[in-house]
Amino acid sequence: MTIHKEGYKTIAICALVAGAINVGIFYFFSASLMWLCISIFIITLAFWLFIVSFFRIPNRKLTINENEVIAPADGKVVVIEEAVDDEYFKTKRLQISIFMSPANVHVNRNPVSGEVVYNQYHKGKFLVAWDPKSSTDNERHSVVIRKGETEILVKQIAGALAKRIVNYLKVGQKVNQTEEMGFIKFGSRVDLLLPVGTKLNVTLNQVVQGGVTVIATL
Numbered sequence: 001m002t003i004h005k006e007g008y009k010t011i012a013i014c015a016l017v018a019g020a021i022n023v024g025i026f027y028f029f030s031a032s033l034m035w036l037c038i039s040i041f042i043i044t045l046a047f048w049l050f051i052v053s054f055f056r057i058p059n060r061k062l063t064i065n066e067n068e069v070i071a072p073a074d075g076k077v078v079v080i081e082e083a084v085d086d087e088y089f090k091t092k093r094l095q096i097s098i099f100m101s102p103a104n105v106h107v108n109r110n111p112v113s114g115e116v117v118y119n120q121y122h123k124g125k126f127l128v129a130w131d132p133k134s135s136t137d138n139e140r141h142s143v144v145i146r147k148g149e150t151e152i153l154v155k156q157i158a159g160a161l162a163k164r165i166v167n168y169l170k171v172g173q174k175v176n177q178t179e180e181m182g183f184i185k186f187g188s189r190v191d192l193l194l195p196v197g198t199k200l201n202v203t204l205n206q207v208v209q210g211g212v213t214v215i216a217t218l
Helices: 005-029 034-054
Strands: 068-070 075-084 092-100 107-109 114-122 140-147 150-158 165-167 180-184 188-194 214-217
Touching (some): 075 188, 114 150, 114 165, 150 180
Antiparallel strands (some): 075 092, 092 188
16 A cells, blocks of 8 residues: 555644644643543544545556446445536436545546546535535536547546545546546545446446446446
């Protein structure tokens, strides 16, 4: 397991804050309230370990298959439905939404290889990520990857806790399947918009792994 580059600064700040809190608590209360000092140490250590875990990149055998759409994120499939896309396609698409809890790995990966033909950031609200309106109302970053005659939209959506979406792609860029496309800090969601009629390989409430689980077959 490695730590994502987006996490170094956050982890360092949390370590400094936790260290300062514990030094102060032990200095003033170690003689009379040792139980309080130990309790706060355990709580701050657990919080720091959670932050480290949040930015983890586990070692995995990634799935590479040009005829398949691979999960762009870890989490649970919370939506499978046909919906009209008002942003790019202007037509009905098959939407698959993956909810990422704070405990999930938050690296986002390219579901297919191809060329980036659309890349747009949208300001918005911070509704809980499982709210149906989060796809259109929340802060989000949309990318369309063209593979042959097929275009797939990947939408990174901020949740109630997520306040920063990172996306590394640019229009005209050639991308490879399962390579990193971005990162969302804390609980969030990723939507996939596929052509209607695409054969799905996942079901509602299924837990998926980014870069590993096959979402659909083209």
